[in-house]
Amino acid sequence: QDDGPLSIMEAIFHEKQEGSLCAQHCLNNLLQGEYFSPIDLSTIAQQLDEEERARMAEGGTTTEEYKIFLQQPSGNMDDSGFFSIQVISSALRVWGLEITLFNSPEYQRLRIDPIIERAFICNYKEHWFTVRKLGNQWFNLNSLLTGPELISDTYLALFLAQLQQEGYSIFVVRGELPECPADELLKRMRVVQLERPKLIGEEANQQTETEQRVQSNDWEQVIDVNKSISNDLGDDEDENLQHALSLSRQHMETEDEEADLRRAIHLSMQGFIQETENSEMATSQNRTTDPSGTIAAESPTMEELRRRRQAYFERKQHLQPENLVHPEKQSCAALKANSANVTEGELPQADVLKPLEAGANNNSKGEGS
Numbered sequence: 001q002d003d004g005p006l007s008i009m010e011a012i013f014h015e016k017q018e019g020s021l022c023a024q025h026c027l028n029n030l031l032q033g034e035y036f037s038p039i040d041l042s043t044i045a046q047q048l049d050e051e052e053r054a055r056m057a058e059g060g061t062t063t064e065e066y067k068i069f070l071q072q073p074s075g076n077m078d079d080s081g082f083f084s085i086q087v088i089s090s091a092l093r094v095w096g097l098e099i100t101l102f103n104s105p106e107y108q109r110l111r112i113d114p115i116i117e118r119a120f121i122c123n124y125k126e127h128w129f130t131v132r133k134l135g136n137q138w139f140n141l142n143s144l145l146t147g148p149e150l151i152s153d154t155y156l157a158l159f160l161a162q163l164q165q166e167g168y169s170i171f172v173v174r175g176e177l178p179e180c181p182a183d184e185l186l187k188r189m190r191v192v193q194l195e196r197p198k199l200i201g202e203e204a205n206q207q208t209e210t211e212q213r214v215q216s217n218d219w220e221q222v223i224d225v226n227k228s229i230s231n232d233l234g235d236d237e238d239e240n241l242q243h244a245l246s247l248s249r250q251h252m253e254t255e256d257e258e259a260d261l262r263r264a265i266h267l268s269m270q271g272f273i274q275e276t277e278n279s280e281m282a283t284s285q286n287r288t289t290d291p292s293g294t295i296a297a298e299s300p301t302m303e304e305l306r307r308r309r310q311a312y313f314e315r316k317q318h319l320q321p322e323n324l325v326h327p328e329k330q331s332c333a334a335l336k337a338n339s340a341n342v343t344e345g346e347l348p349q350a351d352v353l354k355p356l357e358a359g360a361n362n363n364s365k366g367e368g369s
Contacts, residue, residue, distance in 0.1 A: 008191045009148060012134060012182040017143040017200060020081035025143035026128035027091055030119055030173065032180035036091055038081060045077035045087050082126050085171075095178065102160070102170035114160055115153050119173040122163055131159075132177075135186025144200055150193040 013032040015025040027036050056069045076084045089099055099121060100107055114120075119132040129142035131151070138156050140149040151159055160170060177183075 008182075008185055008189070009193070011185050012139065012141075012148045013180065014141055014145075014148050015143055016146070020126070022081075022126070022128045022143055023083035023088055024081075026121060026130050027088060029141035029143065030121065030130040030132055031095065031178055032132075032134075032182060033178070035095075035178075041083050041087055041091065042077060044090050045074065045083060048076045048084075048086055048090065049074050085123065088121065088128065092173070092175075095175070097173055097175035097177070099171040099173055102172050103164055107172065114156050117172055118177055120160065121171040121173060122168050123171070124163075124166065124168045131156075134180075134183045135188070135190075137186055137190060145197045146200055147197040149197050150191065 013029060015028050015034075017025060021038055024036055024038055024041055027041075028034055052075075053069070056066050060066060076087050085099075092099060102120065115138075117133070119130060122129055122131060127144075129140075129144070131138065131140050133139075138151040138153065140151055140159075142149070163170060
Protein backbone atom coordinates (compact mmCIF):
# COMPACT_ATOMS: atom_id res chain seq x y z
CA GLN A 1 0.00 0.00 0.00
CA ASP A 2 1.30 3.46 -0.98
CA ASP A 3 1.39 5.73 2.07
CA GLY A 4 3.22 8.59 0.33
CA PRO A 5 2.35 12.26 0.91
CA LEU A 6 -0.02 12.38 -2.05
CA SER A 7 -2.05 9.34 -0.94
CA ILE A 8 -2.27 10.69 2.62
CA MET A 9 -3.54 14.06 1.42
CA GLU A 10 -6.07 12.29 -0.78
CA ALA A 11 -7.31 10.41 2.30
CA ILE A 12 -8.45 13.72 3.80
CA PHE A 13 -12.10 14.45 3.04
CA HIS A 14 -12.43 17.86 1.43
CA GLU A 15 -15.62 19.23 -0.13
CA LYS A 16 -15.08 22.05 -2.60
CA GLN A 17 -17.35 25.03 -2.92
CA GLU A 18 -20.65 24.64 -4.76
CA GLY A 19 -22.92 27.66 -4.91
CA SER A 20 -23.43 29.15 -1.43
CA LEU A 21 -23.44 25.83 0.44
CA CYS A 22 -20.38 26.73 2.50
CA ALA A 23 -22.14 25.79 5.78
CA GLN A 24 -22.72 22.27 4.46
CA HIS A 25 -19.07 22.03 3.29
CA CYS A 26 -17.87 23.33 6.64
CA LEU A 27 -19.77 20.66 8.59
CA ASN A 28 -18.86 17.76 6.30
CA ASN A 29 -15.16 18.75 6.24
CA LEU A 30 -15.24 18.99 10.02
CA LEU A 31 -16.83 15.55 10.41
CA GLN A 32 -14.80 14.13 7.46
CA GLY A 33 -17.70 12.71 5.52
CA GLU A 34 -20.98 13.47 3.74
CA TYR A 35 -22.97 13.79 6.94
CA PHE A 36 -25.27 16.64 5.97
CA SER A 37 -27.06 17.63 2.79
CA PRO A 38 -28.80 20.90 1.94
CA ILE A 39 -32.14 19.22 2.71
CA ASP A 40 -30.97 18.21 6.15
CA LEU A 41 -29.82 21.71 6.98
CA SER A 42 -33.04 23.20 5.55
CA THR A 43 -35.07 20.95 7.81
CA ILE A 44 -33.07 22.10 10.82
CA ALA A 45 -33.54 25.74 9.74
CA GLN A 46 -37.33 25.27 9.44
CA GLN A 47 -37.45 23.71 12.91
CA LEU A 48 -35.59 26.69 14.31
CA ASP A 49 -38.03 29.06 12.57
CA GLU A 50 -41.01 27.22 14.16
CA GLU A 51 -39.44 27.40 17.61
CA GLU A 52 -38.84 31.14 17.21
CA ARG A 53 -42.42 31.65 15.99
CA ALA A 54 -43.78 29.74 18.98
CA ARG A 55 -41.78 31.88 21.37
CA MET A 56 -43.04 35.07 19.71
CA ALA A 57 -46.64 33.78 19.91
CA GLU A 58 -46.35 33.46 23.67
CA GLY A 59 -46.49 37.25 23.86
CA GLY A 60 -49.73 37.26 21.88
CA THR A 61 -50.52 36.60 18.23
CA THR A 62 -52.30 39.93 17.90
CA THR A 63 -49.38 42.03 18.97
CA GLU A 64 -47.60 44.32 16.54
CA GLU A 65 -44.26 42.59 17.21
CA TYR A 66 -45.66 39.20 16.24
CA LYS A 67 -47.17 40.56 13.00
CA ILE A 68 -43.84 42.13 12.05
CA PHE A 69 -42.02 38.86 12.85
CA LEU A 70 -44.28 36.91 10.50
CA GLN A 71 -43.61 39.36 7.68
CA GLN A 72 -39.82 39.06 7.96
CA PRO A 73 -37.89 36.34 6.04
CA SER A 74 -36.18 33.49 7.84
CA GLY A 75 -32.97 34.42 9.64
CA ASN A 76 -31.71 30.82 9.57
CA MET A 77 -31.50 30.24 5.82
CA ASP A 78 -32.15 31.84 2.45
CA ASP A 79 -32.65 30.71 -1.11
CA SER A 80 -28.93 31.00 -1.93
CA GLY A 81 -28.00 28.14 0.44
CA PHE A 82 -26.77 30.20 3.36
CA PHE A 83 -27.35 28.81 6.86
CA SER A 84 -26.94 30.60 10.16
CA ILE A 85 -24.67 29.70 13.08
CA GLN A 86 -27.80 28.45 14.89
CA VAL A 87 -28.32 25.83 12.16
CA ILE A 88 -24.65 24.77 12.37
CA SER A 89 -24.78 24.59 16.13
CA SER A 90 -28.00 22.50 16.02
CA ALA A 91 -26.46 20.16 13.45
CA LEU A 92 -23.36 19.63 15.65
CA ARG A 93 -25.47 18.89 18.70
CA VAL A 94 -26.79 15.85 16.81
CA TRP A 95 -23.24 14.43 17.17
CA GLY A 96 -22.77 15.63 20.72
CA LEU A 97 -20.60 18.61 19.75
CA GLU A 98 -20.72 22.15 21.08
CA ILE A 99 -19.21 25.40 19.83
CA THR A 100 -17.78 28.27 21.84
CA LEU A 101 -16.77 31.69 20.59
CA PHE A 102 -12.97 31.70 20.48
CA ASN A 103 -12.52 35.46 21.04
CA SER A 104 -15.14 35.72 23.81
CA PRO A 105 -13.93 37.04 27.18
CA GLU A 106 -14.95 33.80 28.88
CA TYR A 107 -12.77 31.65 26.59
CA GLN A 108 -9.85 34.09 26.59
CA ARG A 109 -9.77 33.97 30.39
CA LEU A 110 -9.15 30.23 30.16
CA ARG A 111 -5.89 30.94 28.30
CA ILE A 112 -6.10 27.67 26.38
CA ASP A 113 -3.40 26.97 23.82
CA PRO A 114 -5.08 26.51 20.40
CA ILE A 115 -2.84 23.53 19.67
CA ILE A 116 -4.60 21.36 22.28
CA GLU A 117 -8.01 21.95 20.69
CA ARG A 118 -9.51 19.61 18.04
CA ALA A 119 -11.14 21.97 15.57
CA PHE A 120 -12.28 25.53 14.79
CA ILE A 121 -15.12 26.89 12.68
CA CYS A 122 -14.45 30.24 11.08
CA ASN A 123 -17.03 32.67 9.64
CA TYR A 124 -16.68 35.95 7.76
CA LYS A 125 -19.84 37.57 6.48
CA GLU A 126 -21.64 34.57 4.91
CA HIS A 127 -18.70 32.20 4.40
CA TRP A 128 -17.94 29.25 6.70
CA PHE A 129 -14.91 26.96 6.75
CA THR A 130 -13.21 24.46 9.12
CA VAL A 131 -9.69 24.23 10.57
CA ARG A 132 -9.15 20.75 12.06
CA LYS A 133 -6.45 18.58 13.56
CA LEU A 134 -6.03 15.19 11.87
CA GLY A 135 -3.65 12.91 13.65
CA ASN A 136 -1.03 15.29 15.04
CA GLN A 137 -1.19 17.97 12.28
CA TRP A 138 -3.47 20.88 11.54
CA PHE A 139 -5.20 21.48 8.19
CA ASN A 140 -7.13 24.34 6.70
CA LEU A 141 -10.17 22.67 5.07
CA ASN A 142 -11.56 25.81 3.43
CA SER A 143 -13.94 24.78 0.62
CA LEU A 144 -12.62 27.64 -1.50
CA LEU A 145 -9.23 25.92 -1.74
CA THR A 146 -8.36 23.25 -4.29
CA GLY A 147 -7.34 20.89 -1.46
CA PRO A 148 -6.40 20.70 2.24
CA GLU A 149 -3.71 23.14 3.39
CA LEU A 150 -1.17 22.00 5.97
CA ILE A 151 -0.71 24.39 8.95
CA SER A 152 2.25 23.96 11.27
CA ASP A 153 1.80 24.08 15.07
CA THR A 154 3.86 27.26 15.32
CA TYR A 155 1.82 28.96 12.60
CA LEU A 156 -1.64 27.97 13.95
CA ALA A 157 -1.86 30.75 16.58
CA LEU A 158 -0.64 33.34 14.04
CA PHE A 159 -3.16 32.07 11.48
CA LEU A 160 -6.08 32.43 13.90
CA ALA A 161 -4.90 35.86 15.02
CA GLN A 162 -4.70 36.97 11.36
CA LEU A 163 -8.26 35.78 10.75
CA GLN A 164 -9.46 37.77 13.75
CA GLN A 165 -7.78 40.90 12.41
CA GLU A 166 -9.53 40.37 9.07
CA GLY A 167 -12.93 40.33 10.85
CA TYR A 168 -13.57 36.61 11.13
CA SER A 169 -15.62 35.10 13.95
CA ILE A 170 -13.92 31.94 15.24
CA PHE A 171 -15.70 29.16 17.14
CA VAL A 172 -14.00 26.39 19.07
CA VAL A 173 -15.52 22.92 18.56
CA ARG A 174 -15.71 20.93 21.75
CA GLY A 175 -16.58 17.22 22.01
CA GLU A 176 -15.58 13.90 20.50
CA LEU A 177 -15.42 14.00 16.74
CA PRO A 178 -16.38 10.93 14.72
CA GLU A 179 -13.56 8.62 13.75
CA CYS A 180 -12.24 8.92 10.20
CA PRO A 181 -9.58 7.13 8.09
CA ALA A 182 -7.47 10.29 7.64
CA ASP A 183 -7.22 10.82 11.41
CA GLU A 184 -6.11 7.23 11.98
CA LEU A 185 -3.56 7.41 9.14
CA LEU A 186 -2.04 10.71 10.26
CA LYS A 187 -1.68 9.43 13.83
CA ARG A 188 0.88 6.96 12.51
CA MET A 189 2.84 9.35 10.25
CA ARG A 190 3.34 12.97 9.39
CA VAL A 191 2.86 14.52 5.98
CA VAL A 192 4.95 17.16 4.26
CA GLN A 193 3.16 19.40 1.78
CA LEU A 194 5.45 20.43 -1.07
CA GLU A 195 3.02 22.81 -2.75
CA ARG A 196 0.26 24.78 -1.09
CA PRO A 197 -3.21 24.62 -2.68
CA LYS A 198 -4.58 27.63 -4.50
CA LEU A 199 -7.97 29.28 -4.44
CA ILE A 200 -10.42 27.70 -6.84
CA GLY A 201 -10.88 30.95 -8.76
CA GLU A 202 -7.13 31.46 -8.89
CA GLU A 203 -6.60 27.97 -10.28
CA ALA A 204 -9.31 28.54 -12.87
CA ASN A 205 -7.67 31.83 -13.84
CA GLN A 206 -4.27 30.17 -14.10
CA GLN A 207 -5.78 27.37 -16.15
CA THR A 208 -7.43 29.94 -18.39
CA GLU A 209 -4.15 31.83 -18.68
CA THR A 210 -2.35 28.59 -19.47
CA GLU A 211 -4.90 27.73 -22.13
CA GLN A 212 -4.62 31.26 -23.50
CA ARG A 213 -0.83 30.97 -23.58
CA VAL A 214 -1.12 27.63 -25.36
CA GLN A 215 -3.60 29.10 -27.82
CA SER A 216 -1.38 32.15 -28.20
CA ASN A 217 1.62 29.92 -28.91
CA ASP A 218 -0.46 27.94 -31.38
CA TRP A 219 -1.56 31.14 -33.07
CA GLU A 220 2.03 32.40 -33.13
CA GLN A 221 3.11 29.15 -34.77
CA VAL A 222 0.30 29.47 -37.30
CA ILE A 223 1.26 33.09 -37.93
CA ASP A 224 4.92 32.10 -38.34
CA VAL A 225 3.95 29.39 -40.82
CA ASN A 226 1.74 31.84 -42.69
CA LYS A 227 4.57 34.39 -42.70
CA SER A 228 6.95 31.76 -44.03
CA ILE A 229 4.49 30.80 -46.76
CA SER A 230 3.83 34.46 -47.48
CA ASN A 231 7.56 35.13 -47.70
CA ASP A 232 8.01 32.24 -50.11
CA LEU A 233 5.07 33.43 -52.16
CA GLY A 234 6.36 36.96 -51.82
CA ASP A 235 9.74 35.91 -53.20
CA ASP A 236 8.04 34.28 -56.18
CA GLU A 237 5.84 37.32 -56.62
CA ASP A 238 8.90 39.56 -56.41
CA GLU A 239 10.66 37.52 -59.08
CA ASN A 240 7.57 37.63 -61.29
CA LEU A 241 7.23 41.34 -60.65
CA GLN A 242 10.89 41.98 -61.47
CA HIS A 243 10.54 39.92 -64.65
CA ALA A 244 7.39 41.85 -65.62
CA LEU A 245 9.14 45.14 -64.92
CA SER A 246 12.13 44.06 -67.00
CA LEU A 247 9.88 43.15 -69.93
CA SER A 248 8.01 46.41 -69.50
CA ARG A 249 11.26 48.38 -69.55
CA GLN A 250 12.43 46.52 -72.67
CA HIS A 251 9.10 47.22 -74.35
CA MET A 252 9.30 50.86 -73.33
CA GLU A 253 12.86 51.10 -74.63
CA THR A 254 11.73 49.56 -77.95
CA GLU A 255 8.83 51.98 -78.14
CA ASP A 256 11.18 54.84 -77.32
CA GLU A 257 13.57 53.77 -80.07
CA GLU A 258 10.71 53.50 -82.54
CA ALA A 259 9.41 56.88 -81.45
CA ASP A 260 12.87 58.38 -81.82
CA LEU A 261 13.14 56.87 -85.31
CA ARG A 262 9.75 58.22 -86.28
CA ARG A 263 10.70 61.65 -84.93
CA ALA A 264 14.01 61.55 -86.84
CA ILE A 265 12.25 60.62 -90.09
CA HIS A 266 9.67 63.33 -89.47
CA LEU A 267 12.36 65.91 -88.78
CA SER A 268 14.33 64.73 -91.83
CA MET A 269 11.25 65.13 -94.00
CA GLN A 270 10.63 68.54 -92.54
CA GLY A 271 14.27 69.45 -93.26
CA PHE A 272 13.97 68.17 -96.84
CA ILE A 273 10.76 70.09 -97.40
CA GLN A 274 12.25 73.19 -95.81
CA GLU A 275 15.36 72.86 -97.94
CA THR A 276 13.25 72.44 -101.06
CA GLU A 277 11.16 75.44 -100.12
CA ASN A 278 14.32 77.46 -99.46
CA SER A 279 15.76 76.36 -102.80
CA GLU A 280 12.59 77.31 -104.59
CA MET A 281 12.53 80.63 -102.76
CA ALA A 282 16.18 81.25 -103.75
CA THR A 283 15.42 80.37 -107.36
CA SER A 284 12.41 82.65 -107.42
CA GLN A 285 14.49 85.41 -105.88
CA ASN A 286 17.19 84.98 -108.55
CA ARG A 287 14.66 85.53 -111.28
CA THR A 288 13.54 88.99 -112.43
CA THR A 289 10.33 90.12 -114.02
CA ASP A 290 10.40 92.39 -117.10
CA PRO A 291 7.79 95.18 -117.69
CA SER A 292 5.67 92.94 -119.90
CA GLY A 293 5.38 90.40 -117.09
CA THR A 294 7.60 87.78 -118.73
CA ILE A 295 10.01 86.04 -116.35
CA ALA A 296 13.61 86.43 -117.56
CA ALA A 297 16.77 84.74 -116.40
CA GLU A 298 19.81 86.66 -115.32
CA SER A 299 21.65 88.40 -118.22
CA PRO A 300 24.09 85.88 -119.75
CA THR A 301 27.67 86.81 -120.43
CA MET A 302 28.98 87.64 -123.90
CA GLU A 303 30.72 84.30 -124.16
CA GLU A 304 27.53 82.40 -123.31
CA LEU A 305 25.62 84.43 -125.92
CA ARG A 306 28.24 83.64 -128.50
CA ARG A 307 28.09 79.88 -127.79
CA ARG A 308 24.33 79.80 -127.84
CA ARG A 309 24.17 81.76 -131.09
CA GLN A 310 26.77 79.48 -132.73
CA ALA A 311 24.66 76.47 -131.73
CA TYR A 312 21.57 78.15 -133.05
CA PHE A 313 23.06 78.76 -136.52
CA GLU A 314 24.38 75.22 -136.67
CA ARG A 315 20.87 73.91 -136.21
CA LYS A 316 19.60 76.21 -138.92
CA GLN A 317 22.01 74.87 -141.55
CA HIS A 318 19.69 71.92 -142.02
CA LEU A 319 16.85 74.18 -143.19
CA GLN A 320 15.76 74.78 -146.86
CA PRO A 321 18.03 77.02 -149.14
CA GLU A 322 15.24 79.49 -149.60
CA ASN A 323 15.08 79.87 -145.99
CA LEU A 324 18.72 80.80 -145.88
CA VAL A 325 18.37 84.14 -147.77
CA HIS A 326 17.39 85.94 -144.63
CA PRO A 327 18.48 83.61 -141.90
CA GLU A 328 17.68 86.09 -139.20
CA LYS A 329 14.09 86.46 -140.42
CA GLN A 330 13.77 82.68 -140.89
CA SER A 331 15.14 82.08 -137.49
CA CYS A 332 12.73 84.50 -136.00
CA ALA A 333 9.81 82.91 -137.87
CA ALA A 334 10.96 79.47 -136.82
CA LEU A 335 11.22 80.57 -133.25
CA LYS A 336 7.73 81.97 -133.38
CA ALA A 337 6.41 78.83 -135.02
CA ASN A 338 8.15 76.58 -132.50
CA SER A 339 7.53 78.72 -129.46
CA ALA A 340 4.78 76.41 -128.37
CA ASN A 341 7.16 73.42 -128.59
CA VAL A 342 9.93 74.96 -126.51
CA THR A 343 10.61 72.84 -123.48
CA GLU A 344 11.07 74.12 -119.98
CA GLY A 345 14.77 73.54 -120.28
CA GLU A 346 14.96 75.61 -123.47
CA LEU A 347 13.01 78.57 -122.04
CA PRO A 348 16.12 80.45 -120.96
CA GLN A 349 17.65 79.95 -124.44
CA ALA A 350 14.53 81.27 -126.16
CA ASP A 351 14.52 84.24 -123.89
CA VAL A 352 18.08 84.98 -124.87
CA LEU A 353 17.25 84.85 -128.62
CA LYS A 354 14.56 87.51 -128.34
CA PRO A 355 17.08 90.36 -128.37
CA LEU A 356 18.76 88.75 -131.40
CA GLU A 357 15.49 88.74 -133.29
CA ALA A 358 14.98 92.37 -132.48
CA GLY A 359 18.49 93.18 -133.73
CA ALA A 360 17.96 91.28 -137.02
CA ASN A 361 14.76 93.17 -137.73
CA ASN A 362 16.52 96.44 -137.23
CA ASN A 363 19.31 95.45 -139.64
CA SER A 364 16.88 94.48 -142.38
CA LYS A 365 15.10 97.75 -142.07
CA GLY A 366 18.39 99.55 -142.41
CA GLU A 367 19.29 97.72 -145.60
CA GLY A 368 15.91 98.34 -147.10
CA SER A 369 16.18 102.00 -146.51
